[in-house]
Amino acid sequence: MTGRRAANESLRALLATAGWTYEALARNVNALGAENGMRLRYDRTSVAHWLAGSVPRPRTRELIAEAFSRRLCRPVTLAELGMGCPAGPGAPGAAGPWGEATAAERGDAVAHLAELCGADADPARRNLVQESVCSAAGFEVPRWEERRGRGPGERTGGGAPGGEEDTANLRAAVEFFRRAGDFGGRHARTALVVYLRDDVVPRLHGGGPGGAPPRLLAEAARLVHVLGRMYVDDVRNGAAQSYHRAALRLAAEAGDRTVYAAVLRAMSEHALEVGHRRAALRLAEAAVRTASADTPAHDRALLLAQLALAQAATGDGEGAAATLAEAERHRVPAPGAALRGTALPSSRASFAHCRGRALAALGDRAAAVAALRSSVEHHPATAHLCRALIHAELARLLLADGRLEEACTAWHRFLDDYPHLRSGRADRALAELRGNLRAHAAHPPARALLCRADAAGRHEGPWRSRAQHVQHGGV
Structure with missing residues (x-):
């Protein structure tokens, strides 16, 4: 007969330090699961099991550690949770990204x-x-x-020639x-x-x-x-x-400051997508600050447009409007102008998309819709992912504005590109489409669109979408 599991006093101490109830911990773990593409349904009973000594599956342990890390503003390890240690250097549960x-x-x-x-x-x-x-x-x-004693663009030492x-x-x-x-x-x-x-x-x-x-x-x-x-x-x-x-x-x-700034901008976009607004602002500011004096104008326009979006998302409408106006002054040159090599997209489509998102965050739906439509027009027909996601954004804005038939048209354009895609974000947009349209199923255009969306969902095979992780309480 196995012995009784020891209570997890380490976890109990962390709960007290964080000032969380059982429900609060479960709620935060569920929210982190959603941020990581998982649907979790933990509740106070689940936390009670953990405190009694039950050890959840590895990825849930990582989520619990991350929840406490955010709450306490310091890294919390699996060992501190009383739930074991990571498998090795850089394994999940260690502070920071893998490796x-x-x-x-x-x-x-x-x-x-x-x-x-x-x-x-x-x-x-x-x-x-x-x-x-x-x-x-x-x-x-x-x-x-800073630790290396130099910043991007200030490489010391020669490096190998040629290549x-x-x-x-x-x-x-x-x-x-x-x-x-x-x-x-x-x-x-x-x-x-x-x-x-x-x-x-x-x-x-x-x-x-x-x-x-x-x-x-x-x-x-x-x-x-x-x-x-x-x-x-x-x-x-x-x-x-x-x-x-x-x-x-x-x-x-x-x-290379241009590449460095491009990646910071992508990280800012990513942070916004998963709800880290303040982090998105800091990253966008760093991207603009890092760009060198000779950064091409169209690249700087994209950096500034992302900064405007982050400012709007954090409630700085005045700053966002000013930054967006500055971005316009650096906007993409006319077709046929010579473009130097760059790490950032250099098309009118990319700038119009970023500008549209910033305008939407500022609450200017009409201008945002016009910018997003311009972006779609400038994307080539083969840019299936960009076109699909922009049409999904358009549909959301139009539906929020009460323009149901126009929203349905945008969603149909989304479905035109969807069969070409192997995309988690597109799968998520399809699920949103099907959920939102059920309230409008009495309207013929929405009903027809819903039938088409349901058919697209039924034809998702294992090659299309990775399975969502589902948990229903317990450990």
Whole structure:
């Protein structure tokens, strides 16, 4: 007969320190689950089981640690919870994104990337990366360059000369995988992880005593940035954080302020998407601050548009309007103008999309709808993911404005692109569409759209969407 489990006094002490009831802890864990693509239904009974000594499944333990970390504004480990220790350096439950602690101590951006994509490409270990928890620490503005004694754009030491052919090959790979992302974050993602592990990391390690050439590091950073965005689209937010920060480390090592600012902007977008508004503002401010004096005008316009969006999201409407006006002055040049190489999208479509989101956050729905429609018009027909997500945003705005038939038209355009996608965000938008339209099912246009949306949902196969994790209380 097994002995009785010991009560978890460590967890009880943390509850007292946090000032939380059982219900409050369960509620925060459920909210973090939603942030990480999980549907959880823990309640006070679940917490009572944990206090009595039951140990929840590993990912739930990580969520509990993250909940206390945010509440107490300091890292809380699994050991402090009385629920064991992480499996190893960089495993889930450690502070910060996967693999960062050990690599940061060595100060080696390439070694960090090797650890990260090496685990991600290994079937036995990839869950450590792909199922890692989105952490508040992962949205902190990085300080690596301060510890190294220089900032982005101030590379010291020569680095290996040459590498032009490798750099050109990586640049082509960035464009290839960026276009693959037009079909959603799950499309070609595994191929990109393996390419990073088997091709990119060896090239970066082969740079000689001075390290890899800066241009090669910068292109590698762009490629890792693409992978981070793929994970954002698949709603694997912990993995996205890890790759974004790996891209930052490479960009800092390359001394490339343009790439560094681009990744900070992507992190700001990601932070807003999962509800970290203050972090999104800090990241957007850092992106604008980091950009160099010779950053192309269209890149600076996108940085400023993201800052305006973050300002509006945090309640600074006056600041957001002023920043958006400044962004307009840097807007994308006319078609046919020469564009220099950049880590940021350089199209009118990208700027119009970002501007539309900022205007929506400012409450100017009419202008936001016009900007989003302009963005769709400038996206090519093959940009299925961007077009689908923008049409979903349009439909939400139009429905909120009481324009049901126009909203239905936008949702139909979303459904036109949806069959081409392997995208967590698109799957989530489809679920939202089906939920919101049920209240309008008496109207013929909405009823017809709902039938089409239900058919699209029924045809989701295992190749389309990863299963949602569902828990119903208990441990």
